[in-house]
Amino acid sequence: MISGVALLTALAIVTGFSGCASRGAIAPGAQPQSFPRGQVAKGAELAHLGNCLGCHTAVDGKPYAGGTPIKTPFGTIYGTNITPDADTGIGRWSLEAFTRALREGVDRDGRHLYPAFPYDHFTKVTDEDIAALYAFLMTREPVRQENRTNRVPIPRAFVGVWKSRYFTPGVYQPDSSRSAEWNRGAYLVQGLGHCGACHTPRNKLGAEEKDAAFAGGEVERWHAPALNAASPSPVPWTVEALQQYLRHGIADLHAMSAGPMQEVTHDLSKVADDALRAMATYIVSLDTRSDAERRQHAAAALERAGKMRAMQGNTIYDGACADCHNRGRAEEGGALELPLGTALTVPTPRNLAYIIRDGIVPPEGERGSWMPAFAGMLTNEQLTDLLIYLRALSGQSAWPDVAREVRNISRGDQ
Ligand code: HEC
Ligand code: HEC
Ligand code: HEC
Incomplete structure (x- = not known):
């Protein structure tokens, strides 16, 4: 994004280069090191919280060995090798250098790091947690793999300008008015x-x-x-x-x-x-809406979802029931229009579900039309949708938890 680069250049000129100078290098730390097991385990969990693996592992690459392209509006920046390899990774980084990278966005040589590495967030992490992350990374398998060259038209010195304007280093400060x-x-x-x-x-x-x-x-x-x-x-x-x-x-x-x-x-x-x-x-x-407003939103959404199910139910009705029940009793082979029956208006969907499952067979010896049984012909989901649809036709408010009733019935509850 050229406009971004131009703006950054302008900003560099306006701000001058004050406060953006590179920092000093930190001498190589001694290695290898061993760490308490509990600290390494804690570091592993913290690494998951920070998604370190995702940005520092290439597709099919070795864990934490870098080479991951991260596309930003300013160009592609590659995640680096953060395994403890001494030459290509961070094997020579002391805890001090590692802490400075997370807290200040500066590498061991003192060069500014691009904020594609989210140190504007990691700066809030406590010393204790950074030490655990360090223990975790330093006990990973060292992988020898050179870092890839970034394709960003912005020199690292400009990142210093950016930081002086937009980056506030510092550990998270608790808000005493909160739990x-x-x-x-x-x-x-x-x-x-x-x-x-x-x-x-x-x-x-x-x-x-x-x-x-x-x-x-x-x-x-x-x-x-x-x-x-x-x-x-x-x-x-x-x-x-x-x-x-x-x-x-x-x-x-x-x-x-x-x-x-x-x-x-x-x-x-x-x-x-x-x-x-x-x-x-x-x-x-962070959602500062009132409980009433939140509830109202939820209810409206659930109602719209219910309508979708009713649409499914409509399709099932057209295929399985309409032939007889759309014609009314006056016609040969026709049956009652369902909104006229009480099965739809009683407070539970069970009557309707039983009629659909078992049908209505006229008593022995008596003539009369009969309602076919649909047992085994509809899945629980289809029956649920059908019940929701028919209930909506009745003009009554929806039955609560139709799906659960249907599950209970299919498990043999009479
Ligand atoms: C790498 C970018 C990225 C990060 C980091 C990220 N998210 Fe997301 N998140 C997304 C995107 C993109 C979506 C939309 C896609 C989706 O719904 O799954 C999303 C969706 C969500 C949703 C669903 C929103 C909704 O109303 O349906 C929640 C909740 C959420 N994120 C919470 C979080 C929380 C909490 C964190 C931090 C632990 C987080 N996200 C970190 C990119 C991210
Ligand atoms: C959103 C992607 C992203 C995430 C998540 C991320 N990093 Fe990085 N990290 C980067 C990029 C990109 C760089 C290189 C920046 C540069 O070259 O200026 C980097 C650089 C670093 C460096 C400096 C290494 C060097 O060679 O200069 C360290 C240390 C580091 N990351 C540790 C971590 C740790 C620990 C975590 C998890 C807590 C983490 N990173 C999570 C993208 C990420
Ligand atoms: C082959 C024709 C036919 C089909 C198909 C059919 N029914 Fe019926 N149904 C009847 C007849 C006949 C009766 C009993 C006489 C009457 O009500 O007119 C009946 C009765 C009912 C009743 C009892 C209330 C009433 O009207 O007496 C309900 C509820 C019902 N059917 C629902 C359904 C549903 C839901 C479907 C689709 C899954 C369906 N029926 C499919 C013929 C049919």
Whole structure:
């Protein structure tokens, strides 16, 4: 995006190069090192929270050996080799150098790193957590693999200008007016989770618009939906649903995670429940709409979903029932128009379900027309859709939980 480059150049001229000078190099650290097992395990979980693997592993490449293309509006930047290989990886990086990379976005030689590496979020991570990540990475298999050359028209010195304007280093500061769980969630979401890297809109220079945090952003040509009060989710997120979604990539009444989000939920499936619950607590608190408004949204969405099922039911009705029941009793072979029967208006779908399953056979010896039995001819889902459709025809409010009734009936509940 040329305009971005031009703007950055302009910014560099206006701001001057003050504050953007490269930093000093940090001397090589001693290696190999050993770390307590508990610290390595904790680092593994934190690495999942930060999706380190995804950005630092090429397709079919060795884990953490880099070479991953990350497309930005400014060009393609490659994830680097962060295995402990001494020559091509970070094997010679001391904890100090590693901490400086995450907290300040500067490599061991003192050069500015491109913010495609989300250090504007990782800067919030505590020393203790950074040390655990370090322990985890330093105990991975060292892989000898040279870093790929970036294709970005922006010199690293300009990144220094960008940082002086848009980057505020510093560990997460708790908000004492909020609960411990909320603060933990905010720490994880704003820090390692770097959710805002995708879910917050960016300005022309690629910096997140802090005033519009979580208002929805763009990534790899996907839209990452708003997670605040502007959330387009038809059924507003609850803490329970969001926790379930982050763990499984799918939640009741919500879609399955897709595109760039799929890798995120895949990683989060390896994170402990209490951390996910804290993150969900924080995210849901960003939706400042009133409970009444949220409930109203949910009800309207569920009603629209019900109509879709009713449309399915309509198709089944046309195929299985209309021949007789659209004609009325006056005609030969015709039967009652169903909105005239009480099976549709009673408070439970069971009567209707039993009639459809068993039919109505006239008593022995008596003549008369009969209603055929459909047992075994409709799946539970088809029967559910049909019941929802017929109920809607009755003009009454929907039956609660038709699907569960149908399941119970099919399991032999009389
Ligand atoms: C969204 C992609 C992305 C994620 C997620 C990410 N990184 Fe990176 N990282 C990068 C890119 C790109 C670079 C190289 C930046 C550059 O060349 O200026 C980088 C550079 C680094 C460096 C500097 C290495 C060097 O050779 O200069 C370290 C250390 C690092 N990342 C560690 C991590 C850790 C630890 C995590 C997980 C907590 C992580 N990264 C997650 C994209 C990412
Ligand atoms: C790499 C970019 C990226 C990151 C990082 C990311 N997301 Fe997403 N997210 C997306 C995209 C794109 C979508 C839309 C596709 C989809 O619905 O699966 C999405 C969808 C979602 C949804 C579903 C929204 C809805 O209303 O249906 C939720 C919830 C969500 N993300 C939460 C998070 C949280 C919490 C984090 C941080 C732990 C996070 N995301 C990190 C890109 C990202
Ligand atoms: C071959 C013709 C035929 C078909 C097909 C048929 N029915 Fe019937 N149905 C009848 C007859 C005949 C009766 C009993 C006499 C009457 O009601 O007119 C009946 C009765 C019923 C009743 C009891 C209420 C009433 O009208 O007496 C319900 C409810 C019902 N049918 C639902 C259905 C549904 C739902 C389907 C489709 C899955 C269906 N029927 C398919 C012929 C049919």
